[in-house]
Amino acid sequence: MQRNTFQRQVVLSAVQTLCHATADEIHRFVAASHPGISKATVYRNLGLLSENGQISHIEATSGADYFDCTTSPHYHLQCTECGKIFDVPFLYLGELNHIPVDPGFTVTGHTVLFKGVCALCNNNKERKIK
């Protein structure tokens, strides 16, 4: 296998294992088993994989962007305490893409990010109160 192909495969399988992770988290995961792979290599391959549509890229409004192993459109929940991203088991509303917009503007998709506190952080909070 070519070196580039191998590195891309390693990065892809890291995203598939972690499912939702930032570039830094993916690099840390990859470096644990392949210490020779630099941060720049991981970042470059994440860019290539999202361009190829093999992974998707979640642009965060605050904090680091996330990479997602699921490529079909879906919604996300983000915990405001720990920052973790979860999938929302809810139908994607494709018809929302047909909103009336300026002629000449093409809508290619939409994203929804729900905010809240995850079960783990809720448990930790309760423990602190008691």
Ligand SMILES: [Zn+2]
């Ligand atoms: Zn949390």
Ligand SMILES: [Zn+2]
């Ligand atoms: Zn997702």
